[in-house]
Amino acid sequence: MNTDHNIYIHVPFCVAKCRYCAFFSHACANPDWEKYENNIISEINFWEKMLGKICVPTIFFGGGTPSLMPVKTFDKIITTIKNKFNIYENCEITLEANPGTLDKQTLTDFHNAGANRLSIGIQSFDDEKLKLLGRIHNSAQAINLLDNANKLNLRVSADFIYGLPNETVSDVIKTCKKINEIGLKHCSMYELTIEPSTPFGKMNLHMPSNEEMANMYIAIKDTLDLARYEVSNYAIHGEECRHNQNIWDGEPYIGVGQGAAGRIFMNNTWYEQKGANEKFEKISNSERAIEKLITGLRQVRGVIIDTDIKDIINQDFITKHPDLLHMIENNRLATTEKGMLLLDDLLLNLVK
Numbered sequence: 001m002n003t004d005h006n007i008y009i010h011v012p013f014c015v016a017k018c019r020y021c022a023f024f025s026h027a028c029a030n031p032d033w034e035k036y037e038n039n040i041i042s043e044i045n046f047w048e049k050m051l052g053k054i055c056v057p058t059i060f061f062g063g064g065t066p067s068l069m070p071v072k073t074f075d076k077i078i079t080t081i082k083n084k085f086n087i088y089e090n091c092e093i094t095l096e097a098n099p100g101t102l103d104k105q106t107l108t109d110f111h112n113a114g115a116n117r118l119s120i121g122i123q124s125f126d127d128e129k130l131k132l133l134g135r136i137h138n139s140a141q142a143i144n145l146l147d148n149a150n151k152l153n154l155r156v157s158a159d160f161i162y163g164l165p166n167e168t169v170s171d172v173i174k175t176c177k178k179i180n181e182i183g184l185k186h187c188s189m190y191e192l193t194i195e196p197s198t199p200f201g202k203m204n205l206h207m208p209s210n211e212e213m214a215n216m217y218i219a220i221k222d223t224l225d226l227a228r229y230e231v232s233n234y235a236i237h238g239e240e241c242r243h244n245q246n247i248w249d250g251e252p253y254i255g256v257g258q259g260a261a262g263r264i265f266m267n268n269t270w271y272e273q274k275g276a277n278e279k280f281e282k283i284s285n286s287e288r289a290i291e292k293l294i295t296g297l298r299q300v301r302g303v304i305i306d307t308d309i310k311d312i313i314n315q316d317f318i319t320k321h322p323d324l325l326h327m328i329e330n331n332r333l334a335t336t337e338k339g340m341l342l343l344d345d346l347l348l349n350l351v352k
């Protein structure tokens with residue numbers, strides 16, 4: 001029987017490079033979409049030969065800026081996946097989008113071609129901060145895209161960055177109140193990290209202290225009307241991102257496109273994979289179990305304790321620290337609120 005694999009498709013192009021961004025993407029005014037499409041389709045064909053007619057629970061177009069892609073390209077990729085694999089009837093198909101790259105008609109066309117979830121990079125409601133970040137859009141464009149997505153009944157998420165230069169806890173509370181006001185059902189709140197290779201890394205920025213950052217994190221949970229379900233993700237029940245949940249739970253996934261990472265499960269063996277031929281290496285069950293533990297414990301619902309994880313964890317540590325970890329329903333081990341805050345240290349002690 002073929003194992004289910006989720007599919008991540010990387011779109012590496014952006015209109016302009018944001019000042020904080022260290023993702024694999026490049027500014028390109030006019031990408032060769034035909035070449036991109038052909039490469040993606042040949043990778044999908046390759047995986048069909050490797051894995052057979054697998055079932056696909058979720059597809060996620062991430063970037064870069066997937067909303068720059070012509071709908072024709074998106075349509076051909078989805079059609080190829082449908083022809084080669086068995087996609088779930090309720091398959092979640094997410095498109096990452098940047099405000100300012102997607103008008104109402106194009107969004108409708110993406111929806112008609114199969115996209116049923118939109119993840120919008122809003123980052124901030126403050127136009128000055130958007131300029132500082134090097135974003136190409138303003139707040140009004142973001143609200144407009146949200147409105148259009150809501151009119152189409154798409155499931156919608158939005159990404160925000162907190163801990164910007166000179167930002168205060170009350171600024172972050174203001175952002176959260178605005179999120180409540182517009183009625184978002186899912187959002188991701190990422191702390192700004194300064195990567196040395198980026199323009200931000202070379203600027204002398206006045207960043208909030210670690211203590212202020214920690215207070216912002218607490219204020220987000222306290223202010224949002226949404227429940228935190230992973231370290232950086234908040235949703236009303238039922239609106240969680242299924243693609244990410246599957247991956248955090250340790251399900252197999254294929255990374256399609258240059259630089260896209262995956263974890264393939266084939267003939268009872270795990271493989272670390274990147275793109276079509278950048279990397280394909282066997283990983284042991286214990287290495288994979290550590291990965292599952294790291295991503296699983298970032299979820300409020302915790303990690304499923306399968307036999308591989310059982311083999312690597314220190315049961316004694318769990319028994320002795322009920323203030324940090326506890327078993328919950330469906331054979332999952334979860335952190336307490338305190339454990340979540342001490343996750344890195346906790347993982348060091350939890351693995352035998």
Ligand code: SF4
Pocket residue numbers: 013014016017018021022023025063064065098121
């Ligand atoms: S749009 Fe996203 S991927 Fe592109 S440069 Fe900005 S942060 Fe990076």
